[in-house]
Amino acid sequence: MNSMIRRETYLDWNATVPVRPEAAAAIAAALRDCGNASSVHRWGRTARQRIEGAREAVAALVGADPDGVVFVSGGTEANHLALLGSGRKRVLVSAVEHSSVLQAVPDAERITVDRGGIVDFAQFEAKLATDPRPTLVSVMLANNETGVIQPIAEVAAIAHRYGALFHCDAVQAAGKIPADVGAIGADLVSLSAHKLGGPPGIGALIIRSGLDLTPILRGGGQEGGRRAGSENLPGVAGFGAAATAAVTNLVDYERVTRLRDDLEAAVLATAPEAVIIGSGAPRLPNTSAIVLPGVSAETQVIALDLDGVMVSAGAACSSGKVGPSHVLQAMGAPPEIAGSTIRVSLGWNTTEAEIAHFLQAWTAMYRRVKPRGSAARAA
Amino acid sequence: MSATAAAVAQRSNAPPIYLDNQSSTPLDPRVLEAMLPYFTEQFGNPHSESHVYGHNAMAAIETARGEVARLIGADPREIVFTSGATESNNLALKGAAHFARAHPIGGKVRDRLITLLTEHKCVLESATALEREGFAVTYLPAEPNGQISLDRLAAAMTDRTLLVSVMAAHNEIGVIQPLAEIGALCRSRGVLFHTDAAQAAGKIPLDVEAMRIDLMSISGHKIYGPKGIGALYVRRRPRVRLQPLIDGGGQERGLRSGTLPTPLCVGLGRAAELARLEMAQESERVGRLRDCLYANLRRRMPDLQLNGDLEHRLPGNLNFSVPGITVEALIEACPRVAMSTGSACTSASVEPSYVLRALGLSDDRANASIRLGLGRFTTAAEVDFAAEAIAAAVSRLRQAGATFAAG
Numbered sequence A: 001m002n003s004m005i006r007r008e009t010y011l012d013w014n015a016t017v018p019v020r021p022e023a024a025a026a027i028a029a030a031l032r033d034c035g036n037a038s039s040v041h042r043w044g045r046t047a048r049q050r051i052e053g054a055r056e057a058v059a060a061l062v063g064a065d066p067d068g069v070v071f072v073s074g075g076t077e078a079n080h081l082a083l084l085g086s087g088r089k090r091v092l093v094s095a096v097e098h099s100s101v102l103q104a105v106p107d108a109e110r111i112t113v114d115r116g117g118i119v120d121f122a123q124f125e126a127k128l129a130t131d132p133r134p135t136l137v138s139v140m141l142a143n144n145e146t147g148v149i150q151p152i153a154e155v156a157a158i159a160h161r162y163g164a165l166f167h168c169d170a171v172q173a174a175g176k177i178p179a180d181v182g183a184i185g186a187d188l189v190s191l192s193a194h195k196l197g198g199p200p201g202i203g204a205l206i207i208r209s210g211l212d213l214t215p216i217l218r219g220g221g222q223e224g225g226r227r228a229g230s231e232n233l234p235g236v237a238g239f240g241a242a243a244t245a246a247v248t249n250l251v252d253y254e255r256v257t258r259l260r261d262d263l264e265a266a267v268l269a270t271a272p273e274a275v276i277i278g279s280g281a282p283r284l285p286n287t288s289a290i291v292l293p294g295v296s297a298e299t300q301v302i303a304l305d306l307d308g309v310m311v312s313a314g315a316a317c318s319s320g321k322v323g324p325s326h327v328l329q330a331m332g333a334p335p336e337i338a339g340s341t342i343r344v345s346l347g348w349n350t351t352e353a354e355i356a357h358f359l360q361a362w363t364a365m366y367r368r369v370k371p372r373g374s375a376a377r378a379a
Numbered sequence B: 001m002s003a004t005a006a007a008v009a010q011r012s013n014a015p016p017i018y019l020d021n022q023s024s025t026p027l028d029p030r031v032l033e034a035m036l037p038y039f040t041e042q043f044g045n046p047h048s049e050s051h052v053y054g055h056n057a058m059a060a061i062e063t064a065r066g067e068v069a070r071l072i073g074a075d076p077r078e079i080v081f082t083s084g085a086t087e088s089n090n091l092a093l094k095g096a097a098h099f100a101r102a103h104p105i106g107g108k109v110r111d112r113l114i115t116l117l118t119e120h121k122c123v124l125e126s127a128t129a130l131e132r133e134g135f136a137v138t139y140l141p142a143e144p145n146g147q148i149s150l151d152r153l154a155a156a157m158t159d160r161t162l163l164v165s166v167m168a169a170h171n172e173i174g175v176i177q178p179l180a181e182i183g184a185l186c187r188s189r190g191v192l193f194h195t196d197a198a199q200a201a202g203k204i205p206l207d208v209e210a211m212r213i214d215l216m217s218i219s220g221h222k223i224y225g226p227k228g229i230g231a232l233y234v235r236r237r238p239r240v241r242l243q244p245l246i247d248g249g250g251q252e253r254g255l256r257s258g259t260l261p262t263p264l265c266v267g268l269g270r271a272a273e274l275a276r277l278e279m280a281q282e283s284e285r286v287g288r289l290r291d292c293l294y295a296n297l298r299r300r301m302p303d304l305q306l307n308g309d310l311e312h313r314l315p316g317n318l319n320f321s322v323p324g325i326t327v328e329a330l331i332e333a334c335p336r337v338a339m340s341t342g343s344a345c346t347s348a349s350v351e352p353s354y355v356l357r358a359l360g361l362s363d364d365r366a367n368a369s370i371r372l373g374l375g376r377f378t379t380a381a382e383v384d385f386a387a388e389a390i391a392a393a394v395s396r397l398r399q400a401g402a403t404f405a406a407g
Helices: A021-032 A042-061 A075-085 A099-104 A121-130 A152-161 A233-248 A252-270 A297-306 A326-330 A352-369 A374-378 B003-010 B029-038 B052-071 B085-102 B121-132 B150-156 B179-188 B262-300 B327-333 B354-358 B363-367 B380-406
Strands: A069-072 A090-094 A109-111 A135-138 A165-169 A188-192 A203-207 A287-291 A341-345 B079-082 B112-116 B136-140 B161-165 B192-196 B215-219 B230-234 B317-321 B369-373
Touching: A021 A233, A021 B029, A042 A069, A042 A233, A069 A075, A069 A233, A075 A099, A075 A135, A075 A165, A075 A188, A075 A203, A090 A121, A109 A121, A121 A135, A121 A152, A135 A152, A152 A165, A252 A287, A252 A352, A297 A341, A297 A352, B029 B262, B052 B079, B052 B262, B079 B085, B085 B121, B085 B161, B085 B192, B085 B215, B085 B230, B112 B121, B121 B136, B136 B150, B150 B179, B179 B192, B262 B317, B262 B380, B327 B369, B327 B380, B354 B363, B363 B369
Parallel strands: A090 A109, A090 A135, A135 A165, A165 A188, B112 B136, B112 B161, B161 B192, B192 B215
Antiparallel strands: A069 A203, A188 A203, A287 A341, B079 B230, B215 B230, B317 B369
């Protein structure tokens, strides 16, 4: 209604991000093209060239071989294809994985994490050592709710030492920190375009050369028989352009890190009882999970939204269900802490003025819900 | 050659005339216009409950869902967005089969499926994947005109039949199936009726109630909408239960997890709306052009053989064989017309169409068949030019063949 005068600050970049200008241009060009990339005529061949160019760009994002890039409809499908297609009957996943990993194999064994959100190596290795069945291990590179980065190369090395396949969900990390398939040592890597400035509805699974997967979607034999369906040409083109832009502009995140750190310092200066989840571990440069004890996350996000500041109470996917976060529970947070945590996530366009706007709104909210003195009493 | 066809021909550096609308349709500019804001300024995650960007995106998606539902006489709550018709078909067949296996009704096992040999690859491949899991599938032959035999279908049904899957209109030969009759038969036997309507939706009237359809697959890029989006209609009353293929955040009522791509959903919705509003007028115009093209080609090539039925046919489809030539040679000899050998997904591999083989055509005739797909943006001048260009190319090929044979 009054959006013309209302200031709006979007700090929910881990949910989705605006399409990068380079990607928007590529999408617009591809949308105007007609033709099915599998057709042999000229329009079909043009479509095919766009797709193969984008495949190289996405491969370059993670240092992979273009032949190993399989385009899918998004991160959720990529995770399903990795976990269900590997053929490994036994699956080990970390307890803080995205719901699309946890739901793909509901009876997968869980690897616990410590209070900082890092996988428990002793338990993980014991699980592999005591059960010789062929196993797939799935551990994410960086967590979508807390930003905590796993020591992923070590996880992969342990998995491989016991002959397991290793899948890494890099949906939230790619484009924010270097994510190199070789450095990680992953056999399978999931990517999503709309988390790094590409369009929604497109993602990729990176498959190590020589690894065969059973497809989920069967039909016309596209994507080397690994994923059927007419190629989403504008989506693929946009993903490619966004991947290139993300690599080129990775340096932006140095500035984002400073903004995030300033934001956290200011929050803690205002509210000494506030807690930053995972602050002891390496984290994504843009993510901050902030606990305000005794104040429900819902109250916080609604108050902030009324002041034009958009954040979230956790992952964006659970469609209405505001339950306590499984990620925070797995990190040992009691329900009252998990229920009082908001996720603030920044992006490459986030400005100092927006951080100031957040702090102004957050402080106002804090003063309302915690009248002077009550915080001191609580402490 | 008519004056306008000559004008078309003059644009020698212009892109080829697009007569491959069954493979993919161009995006309607009005659809593009509806989509663009949702890539950039309206970019919110529709599942973000905590702020207005998310709410706006979800509101746009629900409007689109309503339009998709309206096109086929469904309730919006019966529409599940997917990544395309391939996913919809996989979800319909595998989802219904997996659910039925996990939840037998009154101890009664329904583990059999019936489909046609001429279905799209993604239906056939889903069916064979289910066979490997222990389900039984009956693959019925089609009649020579491409239609199903209702008697054969009725005879194939048993009390263990779970689902019948028959394409509403065929992607290669355009044949339209008697959906209401199939639906009535299935309903009377307690069998689920799935139809792959990727080609039919928006081109011919479809009504899930009148036709008693339980599951229907729809594609965006076959109805002048975007690629990468489709829908599955899933009947609520009586309720059709499916086990999801892709699970996770629980979007789409748990039937299809994953962040919904707002611009693509909006595009599918707008495409469905335009199709509903313009279908009657458009199918008449396109049908007239197709009939002109066919008459024109027959005049120049009297030995041309039509594949499929002319009466029960999509207005924009033509599929015929030209004796004595191979379609690859024709495509090469006629680069100014974008046409195809059959379905796009198999057209990279040059094998005779399994669909035409299943209709009883010889390898030679199947290899000599060409599919022309007319659409919303096809003009009379283009059709004239295409007839001229194809006939000229055929004549050149035949002369070369004769010279070669004589030499």
